[in-house]
Amino acid sequence: MRIVFAGTPETALPSLDALVASRHEVAAVVTRPDAPSGRGRKLVPSPVAERARELGIEVLTPAKPSDPEFMDRLREIDPACAPIVAYGALIRREALDIPEYGWINLHFSALPAWRGAAPVQRSIMGGDEVTGACVFSLVEALDAGPVLGTITERIRDDDTSGTLLDRLAHQGAHLLRDVLDHIEDGDIGAVPQQEEGISYADKLTVEDAHVRWDLPSFAVDRQIRGCTPAPGAWTMAGEQRLKLGPVTTTVEDTLAPGELAVGKREVRVGTATTDVLLGEVQPHGKKLMAAADWGRGAQLAPGLVLA
Structure with a gap:
């Protein structure tokens, strides 16, 4: 199955690597534009952009996913599905409708708990004993789409958001690959999220x-x-x-x-x-x-x- 992968930070790299090694064709990656970094504020590519270029994969860096040039290129590639991991920008309806099987998102919580930008951090700060990762179909609402697959993970007493996110990123990469396999095989169904238990994980401030x-x-x-x-x-x-x-x-x-x-x-x-x-x-x-x-x-x- 031809796919386009969207992601930006290091957290997304295990998923990109897993998909490149899978039976699916990663035709291109979508990532955020180069951003200033360091004391000199030099523009540097995202970790996903760097890895994709190392692998010889086309890199798309639209300022917004609604940019006409990006939309035209996405239609030309014509992916069957577009997996997304920590991309960092909203995907609008016009782009959501291009892949035959839509966009599917790997999110680092057991939805509907902790929808939003900082689910791992908020789960630790909230005293949760168990968290997880979900793959769900992307819709035009915050992390609200129907779920295609879930794993759970115990939060250890010494976990930081860094150590927990690293484990979930690697375990979630296998989940994302498996969900894509089942989508291609036609033997998976999406389950609507429950209305009870919804919580939100706002981005952490200083x-x-x-x-x-x-x-x-x-x-x-x-x-x-x-x-x-x-x-x-x-x-x-x-x-x-x-x-x-x-x-x-x-x-x-x-x-x-x-x-x-x-x-x-x-x-x-x-x-x-x-x-x-x-x-x-x-x-x-x-x-x-x-x-x-x-x-x-x-x-x-x-x-x-x-x-």
């Missing part, structure tokens, strides 16, 4: 990553893990902004919320319940370091409270 020390320790732990590696959990130590890695919860309640205690081998912070131990910290403009190393050299004022 303020979402500002650690709330007035929350219970388990919620602080989830917030930080959900924001790791991006956008990166942070707090203020006086006038100094600190980026924080995952913490370790304890059973001791010795400090007030945000209160900092620096020991020889640990840095402890109070929450609304029990204390947590900082793992790695990154002061502004410096490298990531162990919290104990930072605490020994930071010359912190006595009684400092993180905010």
Whole structure:
């Protein structure tokens, strides 16, 4: 089956690789235009664009998927189906109707839970024990199309959004390939999503990553893990902004919320319940370091409270 693949970040690469190795023909990829990156703000191609060019696959980078030139080229290619993974732009009805079997989207949650841009981050921050990945038929509504296949995955106690997304990206790639196989074989049916259990996963903002020390320790732990590696959990130590890695919860309640205690081998912070131990910290403009190393050299004022 001839397909056109749409995706942009590294998260989409396992799916692209799986489809290239499958029985289907990847005739082209659609990805976001080159974007500025680094201190020099030099324009660089997306990870999907780079991989496709390495593989000798045509790369389409419309500013918008509704651009007439892109639409004309899509009609010329005439794909039977268009799988999409983290592409980053809305596909309008005119484009949705071109492939015979439409566009199918790999989404990293067990729909209808966590529709939207940040399902993995929100599932960790929300305290879910299980998440998953779904392939569904794309419609002109946010992640609302009928589901063609689902897998589930347990959220581990030490998962960050980065580690969990990596597992789901690889497992979801196999799911996406299998769904395409069944579409071509004609032995799969789409199941409408339930109206109950719908939740939304808005994109995380910098303020979402500002650690709330007035929350219970388990919620602080989830917030930080959900924001790791991006956008990166942070707090203020006086006038100094600190980026924080995952913490370790304890059973001791010795400090007030945000209160900092620096020991020889640990840095402890109070929450609304029990204390947590900082793992790695990154002061502004410096490298990531162990919290104990930072605490020994930071010359912190006595009684400092993180905010």
